[in-house]
Amino acid sequence: MNAIKSSVSFFAGQLRIIGALMMRELATRFGREGLGFLWLIGEPLIFCIGVMIMWSATKPAYEHGIRIAPFLMTGYMALLLLRHQIGLSQGALQANIGLMHHRQISVLHLYVARNLLEIAGTTMAFIVVYIALISLRLIGPPHDLLLLYHGWFLLAWMGMGFALILAGIAMRYEFMERVVGLLSYILIPFSGAFFMVAWLPPAYRDLFLLAPFPHPIEMVRAGVFGEFTPTFYDASYALIWSAVFNIIGMALIYGARDRIDVE
Numbered sequence: 001m002n003a004i005k006s007s008v009s010f011f012a013g014q015l016r017i018i019g020a021l022m023m024r025e026l027a028t029r030f031g032r033e034g035l036g037f038l039w040l041i042g043e044p045l046i047f048c049i050g051v052m053i054m055w056s057a058t059k060p061a062y063e064h065g066i067r068i069a070p071f072l073m074t075g076y077m078a079l080l081l082l083r084h085q086i087g088l089s090q091g092a093l094q095a096n097i098g099l100m101h102h103r104q105i106s107v108l109h110l111y112v113a114r115n116l117l118e119i120a121g122t123t124m125a126f127i128v129v130y131i132a133l134i135s136l137r138l139i140g141p142p143h144d145l146l147l148l149y150h151g152w153f154l155l156a157w158m159g160m161g162f163a164l165i166l167a168g169i170a171m172r173y174e175f176m177e178r179v180v181g182l183l184s185y186i187l188i189p190f191s192g193a194f195f196m197v198a199w200l201p202p203a204y205r206d207l208f209l210l211a212p213f214p215h216p217i218e219m220v221r222a223g224v225f226g227e228f229t230p231t232f233y234d235a236s237y238a239l240i241w242s243a244v245f246n247i248i249g250m251a252l253i254y255g256a257r258d259r260i261d262v263e
Helices: 002-030 036-058 068-090 097-101 107-135 145-172 176-191 202-208 214-225 235-255
Strands: none
Touching: 002 107, 036 068, 036 107, 068 107, 068 145, 068 176, 068 214, 107 145, 107 235, 145 176, 145 214, 145 235, 176 214, 214 235
């Protein structure tokens, strides 16, 4: 019982630290006046709506039998989540280096706090866009809310692990900071954000699904569109990759503590 109480106390303390860092991040990034923390939701929301308007104006209303607006919602919001996690994780340490003087705060706390903040903001933006499309009768309610939920947060967990890996490598090699932007663009074709796996020729489908990112995105689309829209995913495969990414990422961050220069 003492061991259980100690574990609960430990994790409760970690959550308090991460929560405090998230609140501090909100205040420093968005300020305490005006819209403030609403920009956390507003930024991805503006990006998504802008892309949806552009595509709707230049493309037909349906793509392979799927309405263009909800198709973009599921793909672009997923891509936006991944790219924000990767991009903002790169500057997490530099922006908060002064906090390293506090013994209770570790480097990993900074990265986890930023990732959770991005997950929260993009998730809320996703919900707002979804409700807006429902009100415009461009899409119906989710066919499988549990599958949508699992796919979205599996993608978020996978994205956090991948972001931690890139941040851990960047802490060791400075050139990595220049490569990260390129890698985030490479994610566009390898994530399947702007096309569905079913649209690929069968000969290339299995090869493409070796990449882990399309699986949770296909899960999101399966949850939204239902069984009448063919989707291809393996939740177990995505779960294994997510766990591996996070383990490697945390190990890289933890192993780079001696490279941090706190003046």
